[in-house]
Amino acid sequence: MSILRSRKVFVLAAIACWLLPQYGFAESIDEQFTALIDEIWEFDVLEDPLLATSTGDHRYNDRLPTVSLADSARRNEARRNFLTQVKALDRQQLSSEARINYDILLRKLRDDLAEFDFQRHLIPISQRSGFHVDFPELPKDVPLKTIADYENYAARLRAFGAYADGHIELMRAGIAAGQTLPVVVLDGWEKAIDAQIVERPTQSLLYAPGKKFPATVKAEEHERLQTEISEAIATSVVPAYRRFRKFMAKEYVPGARGSLGASALPRGRDFYRHRVRRFTTLDVTPEEIHQLGLAEVQRIRGEMDEIIRRVEFEGDFSAFTKFLREDPQFYAETEEELLQTVAYTLKKMDGKLPTLFGKLPRMPYGLRRVPEYIAPQTTAAYYQRPSGDGTRAGFYYMNTYNLKNRPLFTVAALSLHEAVPGHHLQLALQQEIESLPNFRRFSGFTAFVEGWALYAERLGLEVGFYEDPYSDFGRLTMEIWRACRLVVDTGIHYFGWTREQAIAYMTDNSALSEHNIRSEVDRYISWPGQALAYKMGELKIRELRKMAEERLGERFDIRDFHDMILGSGAVPLDVLEVNTRVWLDGQ
Known part of the structure; x- marks a missing residue:
């Protein structure tokens, strides 16, 4: 090739490189946003090696997070810079799926910044965790x-x-x-x-x-x-x-x-209003939630009173709950008996899942005792999600401490909540949605996660659980417990309730043991706002299901509805409503 021709080829190549961005070959805004999401996630796992390990990223397995005041301030400044970069993107130019990621990421960053601004990092433990x-x-x-x-x-x-x-x-x-x-x-x-x-x-x-x-x-x-x-x-x-x-x-x-409530903290009432919005993902006030809670408690109490009449118990609600708390027939004699009852319940539910879901998770789950050293201060049960790399199953932890505080009539509802079709099914499925960015696969919003698990308790009614009136009363006990939280959490943190008032309200409106009630009230005191998420999330999912049933009529398929609800992972409740409406429009 001649020197002249070589120069011509070089010039044409240079012009082509200059023209590519002008004609749409530059990095798209979706690609820019994906790169930013990846950068933020890399920052998060580097700063929290324990998070990295739990997701299956083993690059930092020899490290622990650094949590000093300086480290906390540095992380906060980094998140502020990330927020600026996210806001600089034109949301309207993003694809529909990217807009969902944008809205969720924006919310998470703003919530994190608000938590730091209210100095919540200075209280890194609760009465039962840390x-x-x-x-x-x-x-x-x-x-x-x-x-x-x-x-x-x-x-x-x-x-x-x-x-x-x-x-x-x-x-x-x-x-x-x-x-x-x-x-x-x-x-x-x-x-x-x-x-x-x-x-x-x-x-x-x-x-x-x-x-x-x-x-x-x-x-x-x-x-x-x-x-x-x-x-x-x-x-x-x-x-x-x-x-x-x-x-x-x-x-x-x-x-x-x-002092007791969050309102007594510096800027406490503003902090609690922030917590309400953060944990419910809704634009609601403490006053509205308190009134909703009172109404839900009254509704559920009506259903519980009907069961008391059905079993022909001679006495009022207080006498019936006293009977449930004290009669030996409702309690296991050994830890093994309690765990066997739980295992049987879950085995039975496993067989019912295909009637409720079109898609089930690949990852299995197991059952463990709550460790002895934390059992006295720990709630009745909790769930640990599987590892992100699939090497560890999910685990449902059952508290076997003080068996007289672990009524068998609540085992079905509790197990459906913590394992299947509750936390394990939802969280394992979420981790298996490889199209989601990591910040959504391995995190979520409490209102969705806990709202789904409470909704899952109710699903037992549709597949033949709660066969006797006592187990159904147990289900209602679990539901009213979450409704009471709306009243008690706002009461403590916004309306100045005492600990004794909260305990008395829970005692008067549930069959939970005294030990559980005191443990739960102390949990609400130390974790402002979190307890609101359960009932608020469940009510939203039930509302969306009712809307779908009315729109679709005979074409409504519960499996399709559940697959849609779970198909985007744990999203804010307003995003969930948009997803549902889009899905309905496509039916």
């Missing part, structure tokens, strides 16, 4: 199949000292700022800590991986790895728990506030 409660569960949450896995595990144990000290720094600043838990919910705080302060490392729950190795770890490596784990427990974990115990006893409990 870093000190969660950390002993680490062996169940991380991969332990290779030598590298064990070395990463030991590295995390060594990092625990700094992790605990960062939380102490936050909480010490909280005391100075008037941002603490109410002292009334701190009774028994030392139990979870004392369980981790052991004389010998081999006594620690965190030593469990050193007691049994998989075949993939060579026998000649066992002693070295056991030594690493033991030394990390002895030199990092136990001293950190001792420091945290001293801080709690000498500084935090004496410095904790005597």
Whole structure:
């Protein structure tokens, strides 16, 4: 080729490169937004290695988050910059699916910034949860199949000292700022800590991986790895728990506030209104929620009173609930009996799922006891989602502590809520939607997640559960418990209720045990707004189902409706309504 021709080709190529963006070949706005979403997610997993591990991203398995005041401020500033970048994009130019991602991401970033602005990071624990409660569960949450896995595990144990000290720094600043838990919910705080302060490392729950190795770890490596784990427990974990115990006893409990509700915090009423919007994802006020709760309690009480009449019980509601709380026929005699009842319930529900859903998750679930060291301060049950890489199933944790507080007549509703068709089915399906960006696959909105699980309890009625009046009363007990939350949470945090008022209201309107009621009320006190999500989410899903049934008539298929509801993951309730209307328009 001649020099002249070569120059001509080069010039034409240069002109073509200049023209490409002018004629639509530049990166599209959807691609720009996807790149930004990926950048934010990379930031999130780097800042929270425990989150990364739980999603199946094992790049940071040897690290723990840094949680000092400086780290918290740095993360907040990064999120502020991310928000600016998101807002700079023209939402109207995005595709319909990208607009959903845009709205959800915008909401999440704004919520996170508001939480920091209200100094919520200075209260990093609750009456039943926190870093000190969660950390002993680490062996169940991380991969332990290779030598590298064990070395990463030991590295995390060594990092625990700094992790605990960062939380102490936050909480010490909280005391100075008037941002603490109410002292009334701190009774028994030392139990979870004392369980981790052991004389010998081999006594620690965190030593469990050193007691049994998989075949993939060579026998000649066992002693070295056991030594690493033991030394990390002895030199990092136990001293950190001792420091945290001293801080709690000498500084935090004496410095904790005597007031109860969120309204007593600095800018407290504004903070609680923010919490209402955050946890319900709706534009509603505390006053509206309180009145809705009163109405729901009255409605459900009517259904409960009808059951009392049906069983021909001689006495009023209070006498009937006393009978349920005290009669031995309603309680298991052993932990094994309780767990067997739960397992039977779930096995029966597994067989009913194809009548309710067109698509089921691939990931299985299992049943475990709530760990002994946290059981006295923990609610009746909870669920742990499966790992993102599919190596760990989901688990339904049942509290077997104090069997006289675990009525068998609530087992069906509780199990449907925590496992299937509740949390496990919804969250496992969500993680399997590979078209969703990671920030949606591995997170969600409480109003959707808990609203769905409460709705799932009611689905048992449609497939033959609650066969006797007592189990149906148990279902209603669980439902009225969530309705009472609307009244009690707003009562405590907005209308100045005392703890005694909240306990009395729960006692008068449910068959929950006294232990459960006190534990639950303390949970609401320490976690403002979260308890509102359950009933508000369930009511919205039921509203959307009614709308679909009326629009479609005989063409309504419950499996199609449920697949649609769950098909976009846990979205805000206003987004869920838009999704439902779009789906209906396409039917």
